[in-house]
Structures are given as C-alpha cells and as structure tokens.
Amino acid sequence: MTPSRNGVIAYPSPQFDSYARTSGSAGPLVDPGTIAEVRAVFRRVAETGLEAVADISRQRDGLAPGTPIVVDPSVLKAQAALVDDHLADSLREAYRAQLAVAEAALAQDVTVDVRDGVVTRLVHRPVTSVALYIPGGRERYPSTLVGLLAAARAAGVPEVTVLLPPDAAGLPDPACAWISALAGGVTTLCGNGPALIAALALGVDGVPPIRMVVGPGGPAVVAAQLIAAEHGLATGPAFGPTDCAVLAGPDADPRLLVADLLTESEHGHDPRLVLIGWGGVEHAFQEALTKDPEGEQIWARTGTIVVCTDESDAVEAANRLGGEQIQLATGLDDARRLLDRVEGYASVLLGQDTSISAAYLTGAPGCLPTGPAARSVSVVTSQTFRRTMVVGQVGPSAQSPLAELVTPLAAYEGFPRHGASQQIRSK
Numbered sequence: 001m002t003p004s005r006n007g008v009i010a011y012p013s014p015q016f017d018s019y020a021r022t023s024g025s026a027g028p029l030v031d032p033g034t035i036a037e038v039r040a041v042f043r044r045v046a047e048t049g050l051e052a053v054a055d056i057s058r059q060r061d062g063l064a065p066g067t068p069i070v071v072d073p074s075v076l077k078a079q080a081a082l083v084d085d086h087l088a089d090s091l092r093e094a095y096r097a098q099l100a101v102a103e104a105a106l107a108q109d110v111t112v113d114v115r116d117g118v119v120t121r122l123v124h125r126p127v128t129s130v131a132l133y134i135p136g137g138r139e140r141y142p143s144t145l146v147g148l149l150a151a152a153r154a155a156g157v158p159e160v161t162v163l164l165p166p167d168a169a170g171l172p173d174p175a176c177a178w179i180s181a182l183a184g185g186v187t188t189l190c191g192n193g194p195a196l197i198a199a200l201a202l203g204v205d206g207v208p209p210i211r212m213v214v215g216p217g218g219p220a221v222v223a224a225q226l227i228a229a230e231h232g233l234a235t236g237p238a239f240g241p242t243d244c245a246v247l248a249g250p251d252a253d254p255r256l257l258v259a260d261l262l263t264e265s266e267h268g269h270d271p272r273l274v275l276i277g278w279g280g281v282e283h284a285f286q287e288a289l290t291k292d293p294e295g296e297q298i299w300a301r302t303g304t305i306v307v308c309t310d311e312s313d314a315v316e317a318a319n320r321l322g323g324e325q326i327q328l329a330t331g332l333d334d335a336r337r338l339l340d341r342v343e344g345y346a347s348v349l350l351g352q353d354t355s356i357s358a359a360y361l362t363g364a365p366g367c368l369p370t371g372p373a374a375r376s377v378s379v380v381t382s383q384t385f386r387r388t389m390v391v392g393q394v395g396p397s398a399q400s401p402l403a404e405l406v407t408p409l410a411a412y413e414g415f416p417r418h419g420a421s422q423q424i425r426s427k
C-alpha cells in the first residue's frame, strides 16, 4: 500500500496511481506459503480420506469429539432448535427475498430460426450436484448460506451439499442448520474448510460426488478451491479480501459515511476501505470519525481518503479502483445519474439511504467478486449453478445449401471429413 500522510491521497496524483496499482487484492490472491500448507492438507486427505478430514478438523477447528464429518440430521435438528424466533424471522424473510431475486435471475431458453431448416437453441440446465462453502473460521455467515442456497434451489440443483467449518462449540452453526432445514433436502458436511474441499475434489469414500464448489472464504479456502480446480472440480469466483468504497460530496451525512465505511471492517482479511470525495467532505468525515475512537483506530489501519476536485474526478477515481462494492452516497436522483458512469464494481448501493447491511434482507446476492476480479467476473446468482447447453437441429431443406457453405470452410481448416459428412446429406 502507498504510504500517504494520514491515509489521504489526492486524485489525480502519482500516489493515487500507486494506490490503485497495489491496493485491494491486486497481486496474487493467495501467498505461496498458504498454497503449500493446503497442498499438504490435500495430500493427507488423498492418503487416508475422511479419517484425515476428521483428524484435521478436530486438531485445527475443534470439531466436537465423536461428530462425524457428514452431519447426522438429528444433530442439525438440535442445532436448528437453538435459533430464537427473532433470528428465525430474519432468516425466513432473507431467504424469501433471495429466492425471489434468484428465480427472476434465471435466463430464458433461446430458440433461433437461423435459416430455412436450421434451428439453434440455447437451453439452461442445473448443475446436478453442488457444494456451497460457507466460511466459518473467525466469524459466522448464515446470510451467505441463505443467498447461495436460494440461488442453487432456484436453479433447480438436485443435490446440494453445505460445507461448514464447526462453530466455537465444535458443531454446525445453528442458524446455518436452521436455514438448511427450511430449504430442505440438503446434506451438511462439518469440518476444516480446506480438508472438506479436498475430500470433494479427490472424491474420497463417504462424501457425496460433487461437480462444483462455490462460496467465499479466507486465503486457505481460496487456495483449496484453486487446487480443487486442478483436480477437475468446477469452482465459482475466487474471492480476495473484502473491499468497500464510498463516493461522496459535500452534501453527504458524515455520520452515515463513518457507519457505512466501517461496516466491512467487521469481517475479512485486510479489507480495503476507501472514501472517494470532493467538496471538502473529507473534513466532515474526519471530524465525525473522532466521535468513534474504535472506528478511528480501524480507519487508521485500513482506511484511505481519496480527495478529488469535483464529482466527475471522483467517478473517474472510483472507476480506476473498481472492486467489490461501492456506495454512491448522494441523493437518489444523483445516484441514479452517476450509476451510468460507474463501472468495475460487483455491487452498487444507490444513494446514502442504502446501507450495505440492508443487503441482508433485500435479496441482493451477497457473494461478490472482490478487487480486480469484480471488473470481469459476475456476482453469484442462480445462473452460476446452471450451464448453458446448445441444441442444434438441421432439417431436409437445409442440407444442400449447408453443404455448399460448409465445404469451403472445412477445406480451409484442412478437415475434408468435416466437409464430407455434410456433403453426403446433400441431395
């Protein structure tokens, strides 16, 4: 990260250029040491299968003695019963909202009459078995399970397996158990995150056969997903450290700026928090921050202010950074206007009235690519759990015209049998 006086950088400036190049998850997603440790986990799991998963899970994660990796439904039921009515109401409503968005996000099949006698279709089919990784080392994330489970269910995935590191009591997280029971028909594996992913990738005895694993995690879990891909398991986006930008001018409420910018400091490994402002908003923000001593310390560790001359420069600076999420901390009309110009973010929060935390209940997908990946990778939706298949159909009237057109192209590519297979159909 660029050294800057009090974490304040002007835009444009060489300091900003350097910050944009090096901040967030620019660079390798996982360090070589973590990759090596996780490869060792894969080796142990390859040697002794579920026994290794259980050993690592007990030693590293405090999995309760006698708890099998494949969680017994009676354990899940007992854990789910620990959820109180208030939390149950939140989880139910969060799942309903996620399901509504996930169902609406499903792409329609496409049928195109390309020419006389030729029909080409694109049809979407669910991946038949997926594992949803729910992080659980340092914090707990039932909201992540709510979103992923709703997406997989809306996609029509028949076999869903949930991967959970154990909670502080060495058992599956109660809220995750509750939401799994609500969705129904879910298998739960509880244990060390990387070891569970290794077991699926290596197809060890005792775990369900799985085609795809999706879910956010810290560096070791990201490493496990990268290694799993080497073994042919499909994976979702690889997530780096969380990041959060807020774009604000002089009219923004400084108390809300402090509240919103510090939200994402509560989880993740070295999150990048950045206020991109103009019109002197940085002074109001710094003043408000002095009223939150703990927040001041967090900001000193992880926060940066980018000072721009005007709104236009601020949008330009924001687009240079890109990343997981940005709040346009203006009135709604201005935010809507700015939205057309903002690019490179996985999630945009429109207006200062829209907090990051509201996403718990708005049905907004919460599994978001971070850092530079946000420029090219989509957020996880129900479409993530579907594959697109092409269906071709050629009827009698198209055979001769196609032969005439296929032959020269096949010949040019040096594949005469390609040409011949169409010619023999031509009358």
Ligand SMILES: NC(=O)c1ccc[n+]([C@@H]2O[C@H](COP(=O)([O-])OP(=O)(O)OC[C@H]3O[C@@H](n4cnc5c(N)ncnc54)[C@H](O)[C@@H]3O)[C@@H](O)[C@H]2O)c1
Pocket: 034, 037, 038, 041, 060, 061, 134, 135, 136, 137, 138, 139, 141, 144, 165, 191, 192, 193, 194, 195, 216, 217, 218, 219, 220, 221, 239, 241, 242, 267, 268, 269, 366, 367, 368, 369, 370
């Ligand atoms: N991008 C998103 O949409 C999103 C959503 C929710 C959470 N997150 C992120 O997910 C991350 C969760 O990280 P976390 O660490 O709390 O949970 P985690 O589940 O990713 O990691 C913990 C698991 O990995 C194991 N582990 C860690 N280091 C290991 C090693 N060297 N060898 C073997 N096992 C190892 C732990 O024992 C535990 O089982 C945070 O960065 C959070 O910000 C991102």
Ligand SMILES: N[C@H](CO)Cc1c[nH]c[nH+]1
Pocket: 141, 143, 144, 242, 267, 324, 356, 366, 367, 368
């Ligand atoms: N804000 C996160 C996306 O980085 C998702 C989340 C889950 N729990 C709390 N927050």
